[in-house]
Amino acid sequence: MKFSAFRFFFLSLLTLVAGFAHAGEAWDRVMKTGELRYGTDPAGGAPYLFQDKHNPDRMIGFEVDLMEAIGKRLGVTAKPVAIDWDQLVPALMRGDFDIALNGLEVTDERKGMISFSHPYYIFSQQITVRQDDARVKKFEDLRGRRVGTMAATLAKDMLEEHGQIKIVTYPGPIEIYGDLELGRIDAAFLDTPMAAFYAGPKPSLKNVGEPVGEGLYAAGLRKDSPILRDKLNAALKKLYSLGELKKIYDKWDLWTQNQEKLSGFFNDSAQTGAAEVSILKFIPLLLQGASVTIAISVLAMALAVGAGFALCVAKLYGNKFLRFLSHAAVEIIRGTPLLLQLYVIYYGLPTLGIKLNAFVAAVLGIGLNYAACESEIYRAGILSVPKGQDEAARSIGMSARQSLFHIILPQAFRVILPPSTNDFIALFKDTSLVSVITVVELTKVYNQAALSSLHFLELGFITAALYFAMSYPLAIWSRRLEANRQHAIIY
Amino acid sequence: MPSFIEVRDLGKKFNSTWIIKNLNLSFDEGEIAIIQGSSGIGKSTFLRCLCYLTPFEKGRVRVGSIEIEAGMNERKHHQTILALRQQLGFVFQSFNLFGHLTVLQNITIGPIKVWGVTPHKAEREAKALLRRVGLKNKAEEHPRSLSGGQQQRVAIARALALRPKGILFDEPTSNLDPAMKQEIVEVIEDFANDGLTMLIVTHEPAFLRRVATRLIEFGSQCSVVSENALPKLLLPASPPADNQNPDALAALTVSSPN
Numbered sequence: 001m002k003f004s005a006f007r008f009f010f011l012s013l014l015t016l017v018a019g020f021a022h023a024g025e026a027w028d029r030v031m032k033t034g035e036l037r038y039g040t041d042p043a044g045g046a047p048y049l050f051q052d053k054h055n056p057d058r059m060i061g062f063e064v065d066l067m068e069a070i071g072k073r074l075g076v077t078a079k080p081v082a083i084d085w086d087q088l089v090p091a092l093m094r095g096d097f098d099i100a101l102n103g104l105e106v107t108d109e110r111k112g113m114i115s116f117s118h119p120y121y122i123f124s125q126q127i128t129v130r131q132d133d134a135r136v137k138k139f140e141d142l143r144g145r146r147v148g149t150m151a152a153t154l155a156k157d158m159l160e161e162h163g164q165i166k167i168v169t170y171p172g173p174i175e176i177y178g179d180l181e182l183g184r185i186d187a188a189f190l191d192t193p194m195a196a197f198y199a200g201p202k203p204s205l206k207n208v209g210e211p212v213g214e215g216l217y218a219a220g221l222r223k224d225s226p227i228l229r230d231k232l233n234a235a236l237k238k239l240y241s242l243g244e245l246k247k248i249y250d251k252w253d254l255w256t257q258n259q260e261k262l263s264g265f266f267n268d269s270a271q272t273g274a275a276e277v278s279i280l281k282f283i284p285l286l287l288q289g290a291s292v293t294i295a296i297s298v299l300a301m302a303l304a305v306g307a308g309f310a311l312c313v314a315k316l317y318g319n320k321f322l323r324f325l326s327h328a329a330v331e332i333i334r335g336t337p338l339l340l341q342l343y344v345i346y347y348g349l350p351t352l353g354i355k356l357n358a359f360v361a362a363v364l365g366i367g368l369n370y371a372a373c374e375s376e377i378y379r380a381g382i383l384s385v386p387k388g389q390d391e392a393a394r395s396i397g398m399s400a401r402q403s404l405f406h407i408i409l410p411q412a413f414r415v416i417l418p419p420s421t422n423d424f425i426a427l428f429k430d431t432s433l434v435s436v437i438t439v440v441e442l443t444k445v446y447n448q449a450a451l452s453s454l455h456f457l458e459l460g461f462i463t464a465a466l467y468f469a470m471s472y473p474l475a476i477w478s479r480r481l482e483a484n485r486q487h488a489i490i491y
Numbered sequence: 492m493p494s495f496i497e498v499r500d501l502g503k504k505f506n507s508t509w510i511i512k513n514l515n516l517s518f519d520e521g522e523i524a525i526i527q528g529s530s531g532i533g534k535s536t537f538l539r540c541l542c543y544l545t546p547f548e549k550g551r552v553r554v555g556s557i558e559i560e561a562g563m564n565e566r567k568h569h570q571t572i573l574a575l576r577q578q579l580g581f582v583f584q585s586f587n588l589f590g591h592l593t594v595l596q597n598i599t600i601g602p603i604k605v606w607g608v609t610p611h612k613a614e615r616e617a618k619a620l621l622r623r624v625g626l627k628n629k630a631e632e633h634p635r636s637l638s639g640g641q642q643q644r645v646a647i648a649r650a651l652a653l654r655p656k657g658i659l660f661d662e663p664t665s666n667l668d669p670a671m672k673q674e675i676v677e678v679i680e681d682f683a684n685d686g687l688t689m690l691i692v693t694h695e696p697a698f699l700r701r702v703a704t705r706l707i708e709f710g711s712q713c714s715v716v717s718e719n720a721l722p723k724l725l726l727p728a729s730p731p732a733d734n735q736n737p738d739a740l741a742a743l744t745v746s747s748p749n
Contacts, residue, residue, distance in 0.1 A: 388587035391544055392646075395581035396601035396653060397573050399566065406604055410591045 026098040026225035036076045038067055038219070039092055040102040041085035044171055047197045047252050048103050049080065062193075062252040063101060066120060069244055073235040085172075086151055086451055089114060092220055098219035098228060103191060105154045110220065115455050117219040117232040118265050120245070124211030125155045126195035128188040130180065131206050136187050136368045138209045145186035148176040148438075152451045154215045155189050168438050169448070173198050175347065177439075180205060184357065191215075193254055214258075216265075227300050229308025237266045268436075279458050282449040286459075289445030290466050296362050296441060297428045304427065308374025315379060317400060326375070333372035339433055341365050346437035362434035370427050377419045381412035414482060421478035425471045442466060495520040495555060495657065495688050496541065500562070501713075502549025503533070503540055511537055511547070512712040515525060518705075520656070524578075525696045528709035528716070534692040535584075537713055538659045543572050543580045555580045555656065573605070580650030584662035586642040588634035591651070594621070594645050595630040598652045600667070613652075620648040624678050640671025644678055657688035672698055706718045 030036050040049045042059060049061035059080055064178040071078035081097040092100040099117075106116050129136045136142060142159070146166045150173070159165045168185050173194045180188050181204050188199065190300045192211050199205045221229050224372045238246045240262060249255040264288060314326035333341070357366065384406045393403035432443035440448075446463040450456045494517035500555035503511040510533040518524055528534050539545035541552055543559055551560040557574045565572060589597050598617035602608040608616075621627050624644040634642055643663060650658055660679070664672040676698050682725075683689060683702045691699060696706060703721050 386587075388583060388585055388588065392581075392583060392587035392589070392649075394544055395542060395576060395583075396649065397576045397605040398601070399569060399573075402604055406600060407589055407591075411589075 012281070019485065024224055025227050026222060027223050027228040027231060030074075030076055030098055030228065034076050036067070036071055036074065036078045036099070037081050038078060038102075039083050039088050039097040039100045040080050041088070042080075042082050043084070045173055045194070045198075047193055062248055062254060063103075065248045065251065066239075067101065069239055069248065070232065070235045073230055086447065089220060089451075089455065090454070095222070097390060098221070098225070099232070102121070103193070103217055104220050106216040106218050107154065107157075109452060109454075114220045115223050115226075115229060117221065118228055118236050119216035119218040119262060120236055120258075121217040121249075121254070122261055123191045123193060123215050123217060125158060125189055125213045125215075126192045126199075126207050126211050127209050128180065128190070128195050128199040128205050128207050129186065130178070130183070131204050133186070135491065136208060136223055136456065139212050142187055142189070146184075147455060148179060148185040148188045149190055150176070151448050151469075153191070154213065155191065158213055159189060171436060174336075175438075177202065177205060178347065182355055183432060184355070186461055192256075193252075196253065208359065212216070225243040240266065279449075279453060279455050279462070281458060282445075282453065283462065285449060286442065286463060286466060287441060289442035290470065292439065293428070293441040293443075294470065296359070296366065296431045296434065296439070299363045300366040300370065300431070301424050301427055303363060304370035304374045304423075306366060307371035311375035311377055312378040312382070313404075314327075316382060317404075330372045330375055333369055336354060336378075338365065338369045339436065341369055342433060342437050358434075358438045361437055362431070362439045365428060365437075366430060366434065369430075370423060374420065374425055374489050377416055378412070381416035382408055384415045385411045398443075417478060421474060425474060428471055428474070429467065494518055495522070496551040496690075498550070499552075500550035501537075501547060501552065503536055503545065503547040509545060509712055511540070512714070514550070514713050514715075516707075516715065518657075518690065520688055520690060522705055523683050523699075523703050524691065524705040524707060526690060526692045526709060527694065527696055528713075532709055532711055533713045534709055535661050536543070537709070538581070538661050538690060538692055540589045541659060542581055543660070544577050544581065577606075577638055577653050578656050580653060580655040580658040582643070582646050582650050582658060582660045582663050584665055586634075586639070586646045586666075588642055588645055590634055593631050593633055594626065594637070597634065597645055598649045601649065602652050612743045613735045617648070617652060617699075621645075623681065624648050625674075638671065639667045640674040643667065643671070643675050647675075647678055647682075651682070655687075657690070658682075660689065660691040660693070662692055662694065664698060676702075704732055 030437065041061065042049060042051060047061055048063045049059055052058040052060045064080070067078035067080070083091050083096065085102060088100040088104060089100060091097065092114060098286075103123075104110075105123075106119060110116075127136060127139065127142065136145065139162075142162070144166070145163045146168055147159055147169055148168045149159060150171070151169045156167060156169065159167050168179075170179070173188075173190055176185070176188045176190065177198045179185050181202070188195070195207050199207055219232055221232075236245075245262075246255055246259070311326045311330055311393040314322040315330070318326065342361065342365040345356065345365045346358065349356065349361075383402075389407050389411065390403050394400075398406065431441055435444035435447070436442060442463060446459055450459045453459070495519040498514055498516045501511055501514040502509060514537070517619060521618060526534050526537070536545055540547045541554070543552075543565070544561070546565070547561050549561050551558060553559075554575055555578050557571060557578060559568070563572065570610065582679055582728075588594075589600070595614060595617055598620060599608075599613040602613040602616070603610055618627070618630060621630055624647060626641060626648075627643055629637060629641065629645075634645065637645065643666075647658070647663075663679075664675050665677065672695070675694070679689065679691070679699065680702045691703075693699065696703070700721070706717075706719045706721055707715060708717045
């Protein structure tokens with residue numbers, strides 16, 4: 001029994017490893033397992049694929065219906081594999097699943113990396129603004145405005161091409177329409193299905209102007225899987241000609257006249273033409289990201305030092321109430337993830353009427369988070385100075401404050417400095433988290449550049465070098481400062 | 492003439508135990524009192540209460556014209572407590588010199604930061620004090636490069652920089668070897684001649700026999716077990732060599748009166 005359980009475990013491990021490492025015709029694997037695995041991002045949301053709120057175990061959406069129909073035609077089970085939308089193409093190439101299908105647009109850049117099935121939907125971009133906003137009526141009116149969209153989308157490319165639009169990038173549509181309602185951005189520019197599903201029902205928002213641009217959603221495949229692609233294409237063609245595709249889109253209110261053009265694609269199968277991108281063009285962008293990273297780090301650290309010191313003094317010298325407040329603040333901040341705090345500060349506080357811009361929210365979130373750590377470092381440093389020092393200071397008439405500033409802190413400094421520097425370096429790297437609240441700093445720039453060029457490794461090295469070039473001088477400076485303070489040894 | 496220090500009904504609690512209970516004592520100006528008693532009965536705590544380094548729960552202490560009483564708050568009554576500490580310097584068993592400051596700065600920081608004396612004047616006076624304790628050449632050194640005896644002499648100079656009328660010594664020699672003990676005794680004798688009031692808690696009364704004018708022994712809860720006025724011994728200013736042995740000196744002392 002024990003043995004067979006072990007063998008089962010071992011074999012499944014092997015299968016797993018083999019499954020992921022497997023390059024080569026995906027159709028073989030699909031046939032063998034009877035399972036067609038498709039990568040998709042449930043957080044990307046409706047109406048593509050999302051959690052059924054009446055039955056949270058189930059995924060629904062027009063792409064779920066589409067994949068089930070395709071699976072039925074191919075005689076296999078379609079199985080969604082959850083992944084961040086940004087990662088769809090890299091994960092597909094790595095072999096995490098057989099196809100990527102989640103509103104994936106056909107672009108020349110992507111064609112260089114992967115192949116596409118026939119398109120299954122023709123979408124456009126929709127401008128959405130607040131109900132009371134009459135300034136924007138068409139794409140040209142977006143000039144000079146802050147416009148929200150998602151990373152690595154055709155919509156973002158269109159905005160970038162225009163050149164004079166301030167683009168704010170979000171992880172998903174829900175945050176975009178939320179920030180639009182709050183007035184943090186002037187307009188949203190996203191694929192028509194999202195605008196229809198999210199903005200349509202909101203009374204405070206309106207979709208304006210004719211949808212612009214035209215793009216195709218298709219399933220992405222590895223280039224080594226032409227058989228699976230042919231099978232998919234055949235299934236799609238059949239679904240279209242039988243009217244099943246229309247039925248699915250009607251169900252989700254997505255059918256448009258435009259979709260009839262799909263038939264034109266089902267006969268052509270040309271899928272070549274790669275656009276190689278030079279990584280050099282990303283370097284100015286990375287440097288710009290680095291400057292944002294530095295700005296956030298320095299401001300957040302200043303806040304962390306100030307607020308940390310206040311918390312520490314309150315805890316050591318305050319009355320009962322202050323001590324409790326400080327203790328509670330430190331424990332709550334320390335005991336919850338920074339990412340969560342950033343979300344709450346940026347997306348949560350507006351509910352209470354506190355609307356901060358992304359940069360301020362980033363500095364505040366990171367600064368307060370590190371204030372909690374700093375306050376504990378200061379406290380330990382202060383407590384490491386023998387009590388006799390404070391008593392001696394008092395005996396020559398110093399007040400508690402004079403003793404703290406003239407006697408205790410100068411001697412605590414050496415104890416405080418190394419962990420404090422360590423914290424600053426950690427803070428500096430944690431600034432990469434603020435991309436979730438739309439701040440474009442170094443890691444975010446890297447992420448976007450890598451996703452559009454797929455040069456994950458090369459750009460990764462450049463980015464890492466930039467981080468290192470910024471943090472190492474800090475470490476050296478700290479060591480020097482420490483050496484200068486040698487005489488402050490506490491005996 | 493009213494006494495310089497007057498202690499009335501002093502009571503000090505640690506957690507729920509009274510370690511000083513109903514203590515009444517007074518000291519005249521110029522008195523050099525040695526306080527002894529077994530370890531841990533609260534002699535040091537008593538000294539700390541006198542300059543309110545340790546707050547107490549009962550009674551009052553008057554030093555000169557300044558009066559403090561139980562329950563005073565360091566922040567609220569800062570002026571009174573400050574005035575008290577100006578009257579009474581304090582010398583610690585473990586010296587407690589400020590490690591980040593030079594010897595000179597250790598002495599000047601009080602006058603400069605607390606009393607607003609100009610750095611120039613403070614330094615001049617500090618140097619005079621250093622000369623008197625025999626450490627003129629050590630002004631720019633850091634405390635850790637000094638011997639224990641030298642450190643304690645700096646600590647005495649620091650306590651004297653505020654020109655107090657009295658000094659409280661908390662076991663000033665117990666961390667020192669015999670030769671260093673002698674250095675401290677000489678400094679104490681020197682300043683005793685200036686008419687300073689001194690209260691010295693020590694386990695080694697023999698060392699200080701020559702300057703002491705009064706010997707007090709504390710029992711449990713700091714009750715006064717015995718008290719003796721000592722005749723001033725007219726010994727030469729520099730002690731004989733064998734004085735460095737405390738056992739030999741003990742023979743000179745009034746025998747412990749219990």
